[in-house]
Amino acid sequence: MAPLTLPDTKPNVQRLAKQVPICPEIFGFIPTARLSAWVGADLALLGWGQNFSVTEEGEDALKHADVLWQEATAEAVATEELPVHLPVAFGSFGFARGGVLEVPENLLVATLTATWLISLSGQDLRPLFAPWTATPAEFRQEGAARLAQLPALGTLAEGEGALPPAEWAEAVGRVSEQIRHGEAKKVVLARDKTIASLNPIDQRKLCAALFSAYPTCWVYAVENLVGATPELLASASGGRLFCRVLAGTAGPTETRQLLNSAKDQREHQVAVESVRTALSPITTELEIPDSPSILRLPNVCHLATDVHGLTDRSALAAAGALHPTAAVCGTPTPVARQILTEAERMERGRYAGPVGWVDAAGNGAFGIALRGGQISADARQIRIYAGAGIMGDSVPQIELAETEAKMQPMMQALRSIS
Numbered sequence: 001m002a003p004l005t006l007p008d009t010k011p012n013v014q015r016l017a018k019q020v021p022i023c024p025e026i027f028g029f030i031p032t033a034r035l036s037a038w039v040g041a042d043l044a045l046l047g048w049g050q051n052f053s054v055t056e057e058g059e060d061a062l063k064h065a066d067v068l069w070q071e072a073t074a075e076a077v078a079t080e081e082l083p084v085h086l087p088v089a090f091g092s093f094g095f096a097r098g099g100v101l102e103v104p105e106n107l108l109v110a111t112l113t114a115t116w117l118i119s120l121s122g123q124d125l126r127p128l129f130a131p132w133t134a135t136p137a138e139f140r141q142e143g144a145a146r147l148a149q150l151p152a153l154g155t156l157a158e159g160e161g162a163l164p165p166a167e168w169a170e171a172v173g174r175v176s177e178q179i180r181h182g183e184a185k186k187v188v189l190a191r192d193k194t195i196a197s198l199n200p201i202d203q204r205k206l207c208a209a210l211f212s213a214y215p216t217c218w219v220y221a222v223e224n225l226v227g228a229t230p231e232l233l234a235s236a237s238g239g240r241l242f243c244r245v246l247a248g249t250a251g252p253t254e255t256r257q258l259l260n261s262a263k264d265q266r267e268h269q270v271a272v273e274s275v276r277t278a279l280s281p282i283t284t285e286l287e288i289p290d291s292p293s294i295l296r297l298p299n300v301c302h303l304a305t306d307v308h309g310l311t312d313r314s315a316l317a318a319a320g321a322l323h324p325t326a327a328v329c330g331t332p333t334p335v336a337r338q339i340l341t342e343a344e345r346m347e348r349g350r351y352a353g354p355v356g357w358v359d360a361a362g363n364g365a366f367g368i369a370l371r372g373g374q375i376s377a378d379a380r381q382i383r384i385y386a387g388a389g390i391m392g393d394s395v396p397q398i399e400l401a402e403t404e405a406k407m408q409p410m411m412q413a414l415r416s417i418s
Contacts, residue, residue, distance in 0.1 A: 010122065011079075011086055011087075011118050011119060011120050011122070012118070012119045012121075012122045012123060012124060012125075013079055013082065013086075013116060013117075013118050014116065014117045014118075014124060014125065014126050015081065015114060015115070015116050016114075016115045016116070016117065016126065016129060018115075018134065018135075019110065019111075019112075019113060019114050019115045020110055020115045020129065020136075020139050021136040021139060021140065022039065022040075022041065022042070022043070022044045022110050022111075022112070023136075023139075023140055023143070023211075024143075024208040024209070024211045024212040025139065025140040025141075025142075025143025025144050025147065025208065026039070026044060026046070026108075026110065026139075026143060026208075027046070027143070027147065027204040027205070027207050027208040027211075028142070028143035028144065028145070028146035028147040028204060028208065029108075029128060029129055029142075029143055029146065030046055030048050030108075030204050031048065031128060032048045032049070033150075033200070033202045033203055033204060033379070034048075034203055034224070035047060035048045035104075035203055035204065035207075035221055036048070036090040036102060036104050036221060036222055037090075037203075037207055037219060037220060037221040037222075038090065038218060038219075038220055038356055038357045038365065039207070039211055039218065039219040039220075040217075040218045040219075040365075041215060041216065042111065042112050043083070043109075043110070043111055044108065044109070044110040045084075045088065045090075045107065045108070045109055045357055046107070046108040046110075047088075047090060047102075047103075047104025047105075047106060047107045047108075048104055048105075048106050049104055049105030049106040049121075050105050052102065052103045052105075053100055053101065053102030053103070053223075054068070054100070054101055054102075055098070055099070055100045056098055056099055056100075057097060057098045058097060058098070059096065059097045061093055061094065061097065061098050061099035062093045062099060062316065062319060062320040062323065062354065063320050065091060065093070065099060065101045065316055066314055066316035066317050066320060068101075069089060069101065069314075069316060069358060070314070070362070073085075073087065073360035073361075076360035076361075078360075078361070081114075082109065082116060083109065083111055084109060084359040084363065085359040085360040085361040085363065086118065086359070086360060087103050087120070087359070087360055088103070088104075088107060088109075088357055088358070088359045088360075089101050089102060089103050089357065089358055089359075090102050090103075090104070090222045090356070090357050091222065091316065091354070091355070091356060091357065091358060091366070092220075092222035092223055092225050092350050092353065092354070092355045092369065093319075093323070093350065093353045093354045093355070094348070094349060094350050094353045095324065095328070095329075095348040095349070095350070095351060095352045095353045096337070096341075096348065098350075099350070099353070100222065100223050102222070102223065103120070104120075105119065105120050105121055106118065106119050106120070106123075106125060107119075107120075108125075115129075117129065147204065147205055147208055150202050150204065150205050151199050151200075151202070152199065152417060152418055153197040153198065153199050153201060153414065153417055153418040154197060154198030154199045154418060155197070155198045155418070156195055156196070156197055156198075156414060156415065156418050157195070157196040157197075158193060158194070158195055159193065159194040159195070159196065160193060160194075161191055161192030161193045161194065161346065161383070162191070162192055162344065162345045162346030163191060163344070163345055163346070165191075165400055168189070168191045168400060168403075169396035169397060169399070169400045170396070171189060171343040171344070172189060172388075172390055172394060172396040172399045172400070173396045174343065175187050175189060175339060175340075175343050175390050176390055176391070176392055176393070176394045176396075178339060179390065179391060179392040180392040183335060183339065184330055184331065184332065184335045184336050184339060185270055185330070185331045185332070186267060186270045186326060186330040186331050186336065186389055186390065186391055187329075187330035187336045187339045187340055187343075187389075187390045188326075188327070188328050188329055188330050188336070188340060188352075188387050188388065188389050188390065189340055189343055189344060189387060189388060189390050189399070190340070190344055190346075190348060190351065190352065190385050190386065190387035190403075191344070191346075191385070191386065191387070191403055192346055192351075192383055192384065192385045193383070193384060193407070194381055194382070194383050194384075195373075195381065195382050195383075195384065195410075195411075195414055196380060196381045197380055197381070197382075197414070197418065198380075199380070200378065200379035200380055201375050201379045201380070201382060201414075202379075202417075203221050203224075203226055203375070205417045206226055206413055206414070206417060207219050207221055207226060209412075209413035209414075209416045209417050210226075210227070210228040210409060210410075210413045211228065213228075213298060213409065213412060213413065213416075214228045214230075214297065214298065214371075214409055216230070216297070217229055217230045217297070217371070217409075218230075218232065218356075218365070218367050220355045220356065220367060220369065220372070222355055223350075224374060224375040224376075224377075224379075225350050225351075225355065225369060225372060225373075225374050225375075226372055226373065226375060226382075227355075227369060227370065227371045227372015227373065227409075227410065228371050228372065228409055228413075229355070229367040229368055229369060229370045229371055229372065230244075230246060230295060230297060230302065230370070230371065231244055231245075231246045231327065231367055231368045231370055232244040232365065232366075232367050232368075233318075233319050233322055233323065233325070233354050233356075233366045233367055233368050234315060234318035234319045234321075234322055234354075234365070234366055235315060235364065235365035235366070236311065236313065236314060236315040236318050236362060236363055236364060236365075237363045238363065239310055239311060239312060240308070240309075240310060240311075241279070241283060241307075241308065241309040241310065241311045241313075241318055242306070242307065242308055242309075243275060243279075243306075243307045243318075243322065244295075244304060244305070244306050244307070245268070245271050245272050245275050245292075245304065245305040245306075245307060245325070245327060246271075246295065246302040246303070246304050246327060247264075247267050247268040247270070247271035247272075247302070247303060247326070247327045247389055248261065248264030248265065248267050248268040248292070248302060248303035248389075249264070249300050249301070249302055249303075249388070249389075249402050249405075249406075250264070250300065250301055251300065251301070251405070252296065252297065252298060252299060252300055252301055253301075254301065255294045255296070255301050258294065258301060258302075258303060259294065259303075263391050263393050263394070264303060265292075265303070266391060267389045267391055268292050268303040268305070270326045270331050271325060271326040271327040271389075272288065272292075272305050272307075273326075273331075274325050274326035274327075274331055274333075275288075275307055275322060275325060276288060278321050278322045278325070279307070279309055279311075279318075279321065279322065281321070282311050282313050282317070282318065282321050283309035283310055283311045284309075284310045284311070285309055285310040286307070286308075286309040287307065287308040287309065288305065288307050289305055289306070292304055292305045293305070293306075299405050299406070299408045299409060300402075300405050300406065313362070314358060314362030314363075314364070315356070315357075315358045315362060315363060315364030315365060315366055316358050316362070316364070316366070317362075318366075319354040319356070319366040320354075323353065323354050323368075324337070324352070324353075325368075327368070327389070328352040328368055328370075328387065329352075330389070330390075348385065349374055350369055350374065351369055351370075351372070351373075351374070351385040352368060352369060352370065352385070352387065353368070353369050354366040354367070354368065354369070355367055355368070355369040370385075370386075370387075370406070371386075371406060371409045371410065372384070372385070372410060373385060373410055382410070382414070384407055384410045384411070385407075386402075386403040386404075386406035386407045387403065387406070388400075388402045388403050388406075
């Protein structure tokens with residue numbers, strides 16, 4: 001990764017007279033179809049404009065990015081009242097290698113109590129959001145109108161991925177047998193499919209549709225990778241670390257079956273232990289519940305464990321220490337990675353890699369790039385991914401059905417804007 005030199009400009013920071021709601025309609029105010037985004041229930045970061053970015057193809061991209069970011073922001077000064085320290089970078093890193101770190105020219109920062117517009121080139125961005133900030137209802141009405149004016153996708157055409165469903169199910173059977181023979185404890189197998197659209201995919205409409213359907217997830221967009229992830233790999237703020245472990249999946253109404261499933265409980269425990277092992281060297285305190293809870297989503301439910309700790313590391317460093325977790329790779333990590341690479345017969349790219357943001361103080365949040373897809377350069381195709389944790393007693397058709405359920409967030413979002 002090349003040295004990172006940030007633009008030597010003084011940002012124009014404007015706080016809006018009234019806060020804007022964190023809602024799907026917020027995406028309608030972004031003036032470009034391509035954006036950088038991290039939007040959750042209590043924080044929205046939306047970037048656009050000419051991005052300053054660096055890319056890396058190597059296996060240590062995340063570690064290099066952390067070092068370069070610390071060097072580039074060593075003299076940054078905190079901006080009063082802002083909940084983030086400028087500049088803010090959005091990052092997305094590959095499951096196995098590579099990644100990108102980018103600083104947008106323009107940034108919207110919204111919390112539950114205030115909203116700021118920031119331009120690195122010194123522009124006043126407030127006219128983009130006036131006068132519809134008078135009330136939340138007016139803001140949402142105007143945002144919805146703007147989204148409605150954007151072209152629909154038109155006809156969608158679904159194509160097969162690297163492996164047809166039947167062949168992927170056969171691969172599950174082979175991997176399950178390897179696990180029974182003791183080659184690994186768990187392996188996460190992913191599959192893909194392509195969706196082509198008549199008209200270009202507008203990331204504003206896609207992100208709005210995802211956030212509308214999955215408001216408890218984190219909607220992300222970095223370099224054409226777009227999705228809504230339920231899994232927070234790591235967030236760091238003022239020395240406090242948080243991550244959410246998800247492993248073990250069932251239908252949205254099958255919570256009791258999930259809690260009583262020996263297979264899913266074992267799968268979840270493997271993921272939790274991988275997080276404990278990764279975080280112990282970089283934390284001074286670590287709190288991990290003894291048993292998982294249930295995270296309910298419209299399409300599935302998961303076994304979930306929320307982990308808290310104290311650390312002096314950045315969000316990038318924490319993400320680097322954790323990735324890849326057993327929830328997206330398996331365990332032991334080197335063996336599981338080798339098995340899944342041979343079985344999947346595809347490049348994951350940035351699917352299942354860390355995606356999120358980091359500020360000049362090292363605060364930030366990185367999720368795992370799940371429930372999403374990679375949009376092509378011409379924006380007329382998206383490749384979507386989903387995976388399932390394979391154990392020795394996995395049933396191939398059940399695992400295949402799980403991946404189909406996990407693809408539904410993106411499929412439903414695409415259909416809703418077509």
